[in-house]
Amino acid sequence: MKKSVTIRYQQLGDAKRFYEILNSQNFTYFPAKPKTIKEERDFLRKNKEWREQKVWFNFTILYGDTIVGAVGVHRESHRPYCGEVGYFVDEEYWGKGIAVEAVKLIEKMAFEEFGITRIEINMIKANKASARVAEKSGYRKEGIAKGKLMLNGETCDCFVYGKAKNN
Numbered sequence: 744m745k746k747s748v749t750i751r752y753q754q755l756g757d758a759k760r761f762y763e764i765l766n767s768q769n770f771t772y773f774p775a776k777p778k779t780i781k782e783e784r785d786f787l788r789k790n791k792e793w794r795e796q797k798v799w800f801n802f803t804i805l806y807g808d809t810i811v812g813a814v815g816v817h818r819e820s821h822r823p824y825c826g827e828v829g830y831f832v833d834e835e836y837w838g839k840g841i842a843v844e845a846v847k848l849i850e851k852m853a854f855e856e857f858g859i860t861r862i863e864i865n866m867i868k869a870n871k872a873s874a875r876v877a878e879k880s881g882y883r884k885e886g887i888a889k890g891k892l893m894l895n896g897e898t899c900d901c902f903v904y905g906k907a908k909n910n
């Protein structure tokens with residue numbers, strides 16, 4: 744039976760799962776690789792303040808009762824109506840439509856609760872799975888941003904996908 748995908752705000756107790764997921768061999772194009780569980784917990788500790796400042800809203804993705812990944816929206820400080828969505832899913836759960844479902848859930852919150860009216864999704868050009876998630880979630884490829892993303896200490900070109908609330 745297909746389980747439901749839900750999201751909830753991240754908790755400190757999620758650190759161990761995120762540490763394991765993010766250190767997976769196949770996370771080739773994702774820049775964040777915590778070196779220890781403590782490092783991940785220290786990151787999660789900042790979430791409350793980011794939420795209060797309305798700069799970064801990070802959620803844990805649940806598939807049924809299991810933590811399978813994360814999705815977040817980060818708003819630009821000088822254009823607070825613009826947000827960037829990012830996500831990751833445990834490789835054991837890839838291909839079940841979980842990321843697409845999570846993007847739909849966070850997009851609804853961003854447009855209806857966080858005052859965001861434009862969302863971007865950026866991915867390294869080789870990250871075909873992420874590009875597919877953006878397309879399946881109704882985002883349009885707008886172009887290439889030169890040197891926007893950083894991977895393994897090097898800047899890389901990325902695809903920019905976007906969607907505006909009212910068009």
Ligand SMILES: CC(C)(COP(=O)(O)OP(=O)(O)OC[C@H]1O[C@@H](n2cnc3c(N)ncnc32)[C@H](O)[C@@H]1OP(=O)(O)O)[C@@H](O)C(=O)NCCC(=O)NCCS
Nearest residue numbers: 773830831832837838839840841842843866871872873875
């Ligand atoms: C990108 C990621 C979140 C996708 O998660 P997911 O839950 O498997 O995504 P979904 O199942 O919702 O959709 C994935 C789509 O990509 C497709 N896909 C996967 N690998 C692909 C590849 N190498 N080439 C083309 N399409 C690919 C899948 O077939 C699926 O499309 P379909 O339903 O039309 O078949 C997951 O692969 C991940 O966590 N990767 C590592 C972290 C990362 O790169 N995050 C994004 C940073 S921008």
